[in-house]
Amino acid sequence: MASVKSIADSPNLTSIPSSFIFATDDSFDDVAADASLQGAEDSIPIIDLSLLINGTPQQRAKVVNELGKACEDWGFFMVVNHGVEEKLMKDLMEICVEFFELKEEEKREYETKHVLDPIRYGTSFNPKMEKAFFWRDYLKIMVHPKFHAPTKPTRFRGILEEYCTSVREMTRELLRGISESLGLEGCFLEKATDLESSLILFAANLYPPCPQPELARGLPSHSDLCLLTILLTNQIAGLQILHHDKWFNVNPIPNSFIINVGDQLEILSNGKYESVLHRAKVNDKATRISIGMAVGPSHETVVGPAPQLVNEDTNNPPMFKSIKYKDYMEIMQSSQLQEKSILDRFRLHL
Numbered sequence: 001m002a003s004v005k006s007i008a009d010s011p012n013l014t015s016i017p018s019s020f021i022f023a024t025d026d027s028f029d030d031v032a033a034d035a036s037l038q039g040a041e042d043s044i045p046i047i048d049l050s051l052l053i054n055g056t057p058q059q060r061a062k063v064v065n066e067l068g069k070a071c072e073d074w075g076f077f078m079v080v081n082h083g084v085e086e087k088l089m090k091d092l093m094e095i096c097v098e099f100f101e102l103k104e105e106e107k108r109e110y111e112t113k114h115v116l117d118p119i120r121y122g123t124s125f126n127p128k129m130e131k132a133f134f135w136r137d138y139l140k141i142m143v144h145p146k147f148h149a150p151t152k153p154t155r156f157r158g159i160l161e162e163y164c165t166s167v168r169e170m171t172r173e174l175l176r177g178i179s180e181s182l183g184l185e186g187c188f189l190e191k192a193t194d195l196e197s198s199l200i201l202f203a204a205n206l207y208p209p210c211p212q213p214e215l216a217r218g219l220p221s222h223s224d225l226c227l228l229t230i231l232l233t234n235q236i237a238g239l240q241i242l243h244h245d246k247w248f249n250v251n252p253i254p255n256s257f258i259i260n261v262g263d264q265l266e267i268l269s270n271g272k273y274e275s276v277l278h279r280a281k282v283n284d285k286a287t288r289i290s291i292g293m294a295v296g297p298s299h300e301t302v303v304g305p306a307p308q309l310v311n312e313d314t315n316n317p318p319m320f321k322s323i324k325y326k327d328y329m330e331i332m333q334s335s336q337l338q339e340k341s342i343l344d345r346f347r348l349h350l
């Protein structure tokens, strides 16, 4: 199928192909507020990671507490002073733009075949399964445990490798803090997910300007399959999250990352930290880019509720069946991206 970028680049485009039109009954305009307006009653938590890493024990304990609250109440938060260099974030954004600007036939080399292929380029989410297509092109790369990178643009490999190393370091610290916030040993999540061999999927999303934004969708309401997603955007609005049954816009502050809880953390925390529904809206003015790093357990890890958080005799029974992460990912191959439809298959108590 034609990429969204090639459609958006056609001269004098005033309407979108019918295959991209969604029924308007699930409008993306029913938004309560902007969750990134600081000081507003409902504002997304901002966490200073430098205090988690280098703070005094008291400062660290405070951040752990904030992390726990953020995971439990929002499932989404921003991090600042995270240790990833500003220049690296900027270089990565630039190099992703350069990738999408390559000729179509150069990108087609990576056209998606299987969900576990190391480099995949495509449009929408899973077009074979979809009635209407999403206004989004993507580049997805497995960057860990084995690192992959496209050969073009030539600078891509070096920048991506450095970015991955830096984001992995930050994620390890975050997972320590999150483990502690659950009342578990700091190394719990690292061990339970075999983080040394964790599956990390890099995904760059391109949402070109759309002449009929009200009829199109960037991404539908979904939760992420992984443990945590670390998201970087080019500061163009479009991300919306569901919080206390209302949709909120999230526009990150400069040099921050948006972090969200994924399905695997919901399973491991036995439902305490829920993966949160989010979606992407498109606009008719500017190209929006988001770059996610979906940090998962290793392929072979069987993920189930942490035994310490489960007690059959009290009112804490296990809420989920255990499943191997690789099998969980494979289900995606034959699924549509829809709400929490995959996690829901593994619930034990409704």
Ligand SMILES: O=C(O)CCC(=O)C(=O)O
Residues within 6 Å of the ligand: 203, 205, 219, 224, 231, 233, 238, 239, 278, 279, 280, 289, 290, 292
């Ligand atoms: O574009 C965004 O802000 C969100 C992207 C996203 O949810 C995803 O790639 O899973």
Ligand SMILES: [Fe+2]
Residues within 6 Å of the ligand: 222, 223, 224, 278
């Ligand atoms: Fe997502």
